[in-house]
Amino acid sequence: MLKKVVKAGIVITAMAAAPTLASAESATVKQIQERGTLLCSGHNGSYFGFVEVNDKNEWKGLDIDLCRALTTAILGDPEKSQIVPLSWAQRFPALQSGDVDIIIKATGWTMGRDTELGLQFSVPYFFGGTQFMAHGDLGVTNAKDLEGGTMCVEAGTTLERLAANYMQTIGTNVSMVSYEKASELRAAYLANRCDAFVGWGPNLAVLRATEIENPDAHVILDDKLSSEPIAAAMRQGDEDFVDVVNWMLAALMIAEEEGITSANVEEMTANPPNPRVARLLGVDPGMGERLGLRDSWAAEMIAAMGNMEEIYHRNLGDNSPYKLDRGLNNLWSHGGVLYAPILD
Amino acid sequence: MADVSSIAPTGSRIDWAKLRRRTIATPKDTAITVFVAIIMGWLVWLALDWAIFKAVWSADNVDQCSKDGACWSVVHARHRLILFGLYPYDLHWRSTLACVVIILTVVLSCFPTIWSFKRLGTLWITAFSAYYLLMEGSLLGMEQVTTDQWGGLALTLFLFASVVLLGMPMGLGLALMRRSSMPVVRLFASLIIDFIRSLPLLTTLFTAAVVVPILLPDWLQGDKIWRVIIAFALFFACYQAEVFRGGFQAIPKGQFEAGKALGLGYWQILGRIVLPQVFRHALPSTVNMVVVTFKETAIVIIIGFFDILASAGAAFGTALWAPYYMEVYVFVALIYWSFIFSLGQYGEYLKRRMTVAAR
Numbered sequence: 284m285l286k287k288v289v290k291a292g293i294v295i296t297a298m299a300a301a302p303t304l305a306s307a308e309s310a311t312v313k314q315i316q317e318r319g320t321l322l323c324s325g326h327n328g329s330y331f332g333f334v335e336v337n338d339k340n341e342w343k344g345l346d347i348d349l350c351r352a353l354t355t356a357i358l359g360d361p362e363k364s365q366i367v368p369l370s371w372a373q374r375f376p377a378l379q380s381g382d383v384d385i386i387i388k389a390t391g392w393t394m395g396r397d398t399e400l401g402l403q404f405s406v407p408y409f410f411g412g413t414q415f416m417a418h419g420d421l422g423v424t425n426a427k428d429l430e431g432g433t434m435c436v437e438a439g440t441t442l443e444r445l446a447a448n449y450m451q452t453i454g455t456n457v458s459m460v461s462y463e464k465a466s467e468l469r470a471a472y473l474a475n476r477c478d479a480f481v482g483w484g485p486n487l488a489v490l491r492a493t494e495i496e497n498p499d500a501h502v503i504l505d506d507k508l509s510s511e512p513i514a515a516a517m518r519q520g521d522e523d524f525v526d527v528v529n530w531m532l533a534a535l536m537i538a539e540e541e542g543i544t545s546a547n548v549e550e551m552t553a554n555p556p557n558p559r560v561a562r563l564l565g566v567d568p569g570m571g572e573r574l575g576l577r578d579s580w581a582a583e584m585i586a587a588m589g590n591m592e593e594i595y596h597r598n599l600g601d602n603s604p605y606k607l608d609r610g611l612n613n614l615w616s617h618g619g620v621l622y623a624p625i626l627d
Numbered sequence: 628m629a630d631v632s633s634i635a636p637t638g639s640r641i642d643w644a645k646l647r648r649r650t651i652a653t654p655k656d657t658a659i660t661v662f663v664a665i666i667m668g669w670l671v672w673l674a675l676d677w678a679i680f681k682a683v684w685s686a687d688n689v690d691q692c693s694k695d696g697a698c699w700s701v702v703h704a705r706h707r708l709i710l711f712g713l714y715p716y717d718l719h720w721r722s723t724l725a726c727v728v729i730i731l732t733v734v735l736s737c738f739p740t741i742w743s744f745k746r747l748g749t750l751w752i753t754a755f756s757a758y759y760l761l762m763e764g765s766l767l768g769m770e771q772v773t774t775d776q777w778g779g780l781a782l783t784l785f786l787f788a789s790v791v792l793l794g795m796p797m798g799l800g801l802a803l804m805r806r807s808s809m810p811v812v813r814l815f816a817s818l819i820i821d822f823i824r825s826l827p828l829l830t831t832l833f834t835a836a837v838v839v840p841i842l843l844p845d846w847l848q849g850d851k852i853w854r855v856i857i858a859f860a861l862f863f864a865c866y867q868a869e870v871f872r873g874g875f876q877a878i879p880k881g882q883f884e885a886g887k888a889l890g891l892g893y894w895q896i897l898g899r900i901v902l903p904q905v906f907r908h909a910l911p912s913t914v915n916m917v918v919v920t921f922k923e924t925a926i927v928i929i930i931g932f933f934d935i936l937a938s939a940g941a942a943f944g945t946a947l948w949a950p951y952y953m954e955v956y957v958f959v960a961l962i963y964w965s966f967i968f969s970l971g972q973y974g975e976y977l978k979r980r981m982t983v984a985a986r
Contacts, residue, residue, distance in 0.1 A: 330944070331944065335944055338705065340716050365773070370928065373833075376841070489946070492946065
């Protein structure tokens with residue numbers, strides 16, 4: 284009898300303790316910590332600005348940097364990320380089968396992926412609009428002028444469906460030519476294989492920036508098909524991992540807001556200017572425990588990878604060859620749409 | 628048939644009289660010859676002008692690159708990426724050495740002195756272990772490089788060599804099973820061969836790489852690269868089994884019976900009488916299969932392997948090198964060509980050798 288009471292007592296105490304424990308227990312994070320590496324999605328080739336390979340055969344790009352930031356948050360060392368090369372078509376099955384822990388690969392947040400595919404998404408970290416680009420000498424200004432022409436699309440992406448939808452809506456007939464890779468698509472377009480191609484804003488800007496002959500030979504048409512929110516995708520069922528990823532992104536944005544950079548993070552930690560910074564950098568403890576991480580995770584991450592602004596400019600913006608304007612991808616306080624949840 | 632033998636090459640000397648008769652015998656012939664020669668000369672000139680005369684060679688003067696000439700700077704700067712993929716930069720000597728081992732082994736196994744089961748077997752097993760130990764490294768006490776970092780030409784060679792090595796015996800086994808007198812074995816072999824052959828290679832590989840891990844428990848999965856190699860080898864084996872079957876069917880039944888009458892067992896008849904002839908008959912199609920397989924390894928790009936084509940894509944996939952994709956593809960094409968041309972030439976040599984043996 285006494286035994287039973289004790290047992291019941293244990294169960295009740297455990298249940299009472301459960302909510303606080305659950306908030307810090309992510310199965311995926313635990314698995315990553317046991318393995319000692321974070322498995323991220325790479326690409327089977329290169330995707331300008333987001334996933335590239337440098338002269339030393341190392342990955343670089345916006346998505347790669349975010350993966351390294353997450354790795355630093357969880358494991359304390361950006362070098363512990365393992366980038367697994369994946370094709371576009373392979374990324375979701377690879378996530379489900381556990382080949383990767385997370386997909387950070389210029390992936391749009393769609394309803395189908397969120398529901399049928401059994402994924403869940405982080406808060407968006409990038410917004411890219413879909414537009415058409417055409418050869419300037421055709422004299423086209425909007426998509427209606429493309430009647431009877433050809434259009435190159437990337438196979439199996441949201442852009443393909445989006446373009447087909449849009450052309451149907453405006454009642455314009457074009458024949459679609461699909462390619463597996465962005466680089467092939469680009470080559471085909473430049474070789475006049477198609478009159479126009481549908482692209483995602485950053486790609487179009489990259490193409491114009493790297494087209495050596497004459498950037499004015501290409502026009503980006505007025506039509507705006509969509510603005511796609513780009514987010515990290517994870518397996519359904521581990522909400523705590525989503526929390527970690529969301530707060531990793533939030534920390535990068537808060538750091539930018541507060542002016543914390545990879546250069547001054549140590550100084551800020553030693554001498555936090557306000558309570559929010561103290562909280563973020565772990566001077567005022569509590570941030571780590573809630574996520575099941577170390578209190579200093581954000582400080583280490585920013586020291587290794589920089590804040591959102593640094594990551595953007597290194598890969599797409601002013602410090603990269605692409606010089607892509609930040610536009611929507613700025614913080615809300617600078618006219619963009621990125622905002623961080625409240626750090627309390 | 629007399630005509631055919633008279634056309635047979637009589638050496639490398641050019642028969643000028645015949646050449647003259649065939650090209651400039653009449654004014655019309657002369658006109659056509661000159662016209663074709665001019666067109667071809669012009670095309671060759673265009674190619675040379677682009678590839679050599681107006682080309683830029685060094686990565687340091689990439690700023691001199693233009694649309695008129697080839698910009699080989701991209702190959703100069705990125706050749707290590709194309710050849711070794713994502714393999715750690717400081718450890719490229721290991722990848723180089725591993726490639727050399729595989730190429731040397733292929734060259735060595737072309738010499739007739741090596742052609743015994745024991746020697747070939749030892750050579751290939753040694754070479755293969757050497758390759759794996761060098762590339763992976765942890766067993767030799769060096770820094771470990773996991774298979775997802777293997778890439779470029781090194782990976783293409785590895786895939787090709789392991790697929791052919793595993794697939795050949797499997798194909799022979801399947802061909803023998805299909806000829807078996809036991810109905811169950813025969814049926815089983817036909818079922819496997821027909822099933823795999825009716826699936827596209829892409830589906831087979833995608834299943835091995837992506838679907839299998841969802842179905843099987845962790846301890847049964849193995850490394851992705853081995854799953855893909857086994858699936859690819861099975862695919863190769865099923866086609867190769869049909870090639871061998873053709874070879875078997877070309878051998879008169881009387882030879883089996885003669886063997887039996889001499890008191891030889893099944894394996895003796897097979898090994899000493901039938902198989903040598905089967906190989907000879909199957910040789911042209913086998914060389915064909917091997918060449919096709921070499922080129923088909925490029926399909927692994929779809930399941931995220933960084934083979935030579937994928938690493939070529941990454942080589943021009945950065946802002947500085949983006950306009951020079953043509954140069955990278957030409958470089959990769961030359962690599963493919965040199966390998967496949969040598970394979971073809973080796974096949975020709977084997978055929979000549981075997982015809983001599985048959986006389």
